[in-house]
Amino acid sequence: MTEQKAEKPKRELPLSRQLVNKQTEDVYASAWAAKEKGESIGWSTAIFPQELCETFDVPVLYPENNAASISARHFGNQFIEHAEGEMKYPINICSYARLNMGMADMMKNGKFEGVEPAMPLPTFLCLANNSCTQLMKWYENLSENLSIPIFFVDCLFNYNEEEPDAYKNKYVRSQIENNIAAMEKFFNKKFDWNRFLEVQRISQVNRKLFNEIVALNTRMPAPLDGFDLFNYMSCLVICRGKESTTEILKQLKKEVEEHIANGTSTFRGTEEYRVHWEGIACWPNLGFNLKTLRKYGVNAVMNGYVTAWDVAYEPGDLNGMAKAYQCSSTNSFSTPSIMDMRSKSMKKFACDGMLCHVNRSCKLMSFHIFTGRDIIEARNKIPIVNFDGDQSDTRVFSEAQFENRLQGLVEVMKENKGGK
Amino acid sequence: MVFFGIDIGSTATKGTLVNHNGDIVYTTVEAIGTGTKGSARVTERVQEFAAQQGVSIQMTMATGYGRFSYVEGGLQKSEISCHAKGMFYLLPNVRTIIDIGGQDVKAIRLNNKGQIVNFVMNDKCAAGTGRFIETMAKVIDVPLAQFGDLAVQAVSVASISSTCTVFAESEVVSKMSTGISIPNLIAGIHASVARRVVGLVRRNGIEPDIALSGGVSLNMGIVTALEEELHAPLFVSPFSQVAGSLGAALYAKELFEKGNGKTL
Numbered sequence: 001m002t003e004q005k006a007e008k009p010k011r012e013l014p015l016s017r018q019l020v021n022k023q024t025e026d027v028y029a030s031a032w033a034a035k036e037k038g039e040s041i042g043w044s045t046a047i048f049p050q051e052l053c054e055t056f057d058v059p060v061l062y063p064e065n066n067a068a069s070i071s072a073r074h075f076g077n078q079f080i081e082h083a084e085g086e087m088k089y090p091i092n093i094c095s096y097a098r099l100n101m102g103m104a105d106m107m108k109n110g111k112f113e114g115v116e117p118a119m120p121l122p123t124f125l126c127l128a129n130n131s132c133t134q135l136m137k138w139y140e141n142l143s144e145n146l147s148i149p150i151f152f153v154d155c156l157f158n159y160n161e162e163e164p165d166a167y168k169n170k171y172v173r174s175q176i177e178n179n180i181a182a183m184e185k186f187f188n189k190k191f192d193w194n195r196f197l198e199v200q201r202i203s204q205v206n207r208k209l210f211n212e213i214v215a216l217n218t219r220m221p222a223p224l225d226g227f228d229l230f231n232y233m234s235c236l237v238i239c240r241g242k243e244s245t246t247e248i249l250k251q252l253k254k255e256v257e258e259h260i261a262n263g264t265s266t267f268r269g270t271e272e273y274r275v276h277w278e279g280i281a282c283w284p285n286l287g288f289n290l291k292t293l294r295k296y297g298v299n300a301v302m303n304g305y306v307t308a309w310d311v312a313y314e315p316g317d318l319n320g321m322a323k324a325y326q327c328s329s330t331n332s333f334s335t336p337s338i339m340d341m342r343s344k345s346m347k348k349f350a351c352d353g354m355l356c357h358v359n360r361s362c363k364l365m366s367f368h369i370f371t372g373r374d375i376i377e378a379r380n381k382i383p384i385v386n387f388d389g390d391q392s393d394t395r396v397f398s399e400a401q402f403e404n405r406l407q408g409l410v411e412v413m414k415e416n417k418g419g420k
Numbered sequence: 421m422v423f424f425g426i427d428i429g430s431t432a433t434k435g436t437l438v439n440h441n442g443d444i445v446y447t448t449v450e451a452i453g454t455g456t457k458g459s460a461r462v463t464e465r466v467q468e469f470a471a472q473q474g475v476s477i478q479m480t481m482a483t484g485y486g487r488f489s490y491v492e493g494g495l496q497k498s499e500i501s502c503h504a505k506g507m508f509y510l511l512p513n514v515r516t517i518i519d520i521g522g523q524d525v526k527a528i529r530l531n532n533k534g535q536i537v538n539f540v541m542n543d544k545c546a547a548g549t550g551r552f553i554e555t556m557a558k559v560i561d562v563p564l565a566q567f568g569d570l571a572v573q574a575v576s577v578a579s580i581s582s583t584c585t586v587f588a589e590s591e592v593v594s595k596m597s598t599g600i601s602i603p604n605l606i607a608g609i610h611a612s613v614a615r616r617v618v619g620l621v622r623r624n625g626i627e628p629d630i631a632l633s634g635g636v637s638l639n640m641g642i643v644t645a646l647e648e649e650l651h652a653p654l655f656v657s658p659f660s661q662v663a664g665s666l667g668a669a670l671y672a673k674e675l676f677e678k679g680n681g682k683t684l
Contacts, residue, residue: 358543370623377538388544398544400485404524405541408500412536 016252035120044126054241071283095392097138130155131329173322200315209249221271223259226300236309272297279357282389356386425668428486430522433458454486481672506667508534510657515627548616571641578608614645
């Protein structure tokens with residue numbers, strides 16, 4: 001008799017996660033429906049003022065979010081290879097850019113392999129350079145290759161202060177206003193300022209809810225596996241101004257509060273150590289990283305990435321909104337300011353250590369890793385370890401090296417806790 | 421009663437036995453690493469020694485890249501902690517440890533109690549690692565064991581500008597064809613490694629005494645090149661090569677004394 005190995009039953013996702021999946025499906029479905037009808041579809045950078053297209057009720061998809069999903073499903077290499085080979089892009093540029101430009105070119109030329117989640121090709125682009133300046137060359141490629149317009153918001157770097165000069169905010173505000181006028185022509189629709197106010201209000205409700213949920217992870221043990229935040233942040237990336245996000249985050253908050261009340265957590269196992277994860281997830285290695293962290297009882301309770309969509313302003317205040325987009329990403333701050341935020345956050349979250357992802361693709365986020373760790377070490381007196389990886393390029397990360405460094409970190413954290 | 425530490429590295433396997441006082445009673449090195457018979461041979465020799473001496477191995481601790489696949493004893497610890505433990509035992513004034521492993525370079529900073537304050541390791545690149553030196557040894561067809569002696573004979577240091585192992589290989593080949601002497605080439609290889617390693621050590625901060633751990637410590641050419649790059653003396657113990665396995669043995673002893681472990 002042949003012995004059959006029973007298939008491991010899949011763990012049922014909490015309702016909030018099911019709602020996230022449904023929301024993502026709906027967003028992609030509405031974009032495909034627009035394509036069927038020959039209507040406008042946008043591709044946007046992650047921290048573009050989403051309030052504009054949301055007000056126009058035009059579907060928008062987010063290549064950075066899409067690249068992360070495709071990478072996590074291990075489908076990204078074919079697009080990256082296409083970008084490096086046929087499109088002649090070097091390995092040193094952002095792997096999200098390589099993946100997305102490669103995918104767009106393959107789609108355009110009918111070579112697309114139907115990888116999920118598949119985005120329809122856009123008819124326009126929304127670009128804000130507040131999180132990264134490489135985005136401009138990436139979107140320039142898309143615009144040229146697909147012969148479509150870009151709605152651009154040029155955000156100026158806060159090189160010598162954290163409070164942007166008034167002229168910088170004025171510059172961003174005038175661009176938002178110009179984009180509204182240009183979009184009215186492009187979409188052949190009138191901009192509804194009342195609806196805009198409502199979208200602004202929803203956006204603020206959503207970001208506040210998300211912050212409240214993140215803050216609940218300061219509890220010990222944390223009610224959430226910190227990696228869960230990478231999943232939930234997609235609501236703020238792709239649907240920051242939608243009521244569906246409010247529903248998801250309310251549900252999530254309820255679940256988190258239940259975990260706190262019951263003394264449970266989505267972190268499987270015992271939370272022995274709490275660390276801050278610096279940088280983007282290694283999406284292709286997300287599963288391995290998660291399992292290895294769990295193996296050593298390490299919960300990455302907080303990271304500096306998930307709060308990048310905390311675009312805070314008063315609804316109706318266009319100046320405030322311009323300022324918020326001007327300085328929402330930590331990439332628009334100086335290294336001491338970023339590390340000051342990290343240091344405070346690590347104290348608040350009672351982190352025993354810091355795990356820094358030196359993301360080969362992202363020069364901006366990797367730039368301060370080593371000087372940053374010196375600042376944190378001096379202020380927080382915690383051990384810090386860095387490891388090489390990438391947000392999408394699978395050639396950079398080494399499982400053995402990651403585990404070796406993590407185990408070393410755990411042993412130092414254990415020693416610091418008196419060997420307990 | 422003895423305690424066994426085994427360091428299964430990517431290029432060599434080292435074993436150390438310590439007694440109940442923590443004194444080193446036996447060391448052995450096999451020049452093959454993880455995935456080979458290295459760990460079995462080291463274990464066999466250690467067990468033979470223990471049998472000859474009439475002592476029992478109370479506990480075993482594995483370290484190094486092959487530690488997860490070493491089944492005897494079932495205990496393992498990272499080589500970061502083990503090198504720190506071993507080197508602090510050998511040189512109690514050490515505050516900065518450099519370990520040039522087969523595929524990893526480590527810089528470890530200790531406090532005056534021997535606890536790790538912080539550590540850094542190389543990125544995913546073989547430059548500056550033991551593998552880099554091994555690859556160059558194959559290119560110039562000189563056994564690695566002779567590198568230290570030959571480096572002393574160098575009258576000048578050949579310039580090896582490539583940090584990448586693959587590019588450095590072709591650079592060394594082209595330099596050989598121009599007639600640069602083997603000792604000068606070896607000195608250049610050592611200088612190239614030293615530049616890379618010291619760059620990494622500086623990231624972690626340097627506090628004296630600085631010591632070199634691992635098998636590369638046997639190569640005096642590297643030691644000299646590192647000292648020149650550090651502008652500071654670099655301490656080496658006669659047991660530096662086995663510092664990782666020594667640290668593992670000391671951890672095994674500690675664990676046994678705490679009563680937490682299993683007996684081999």
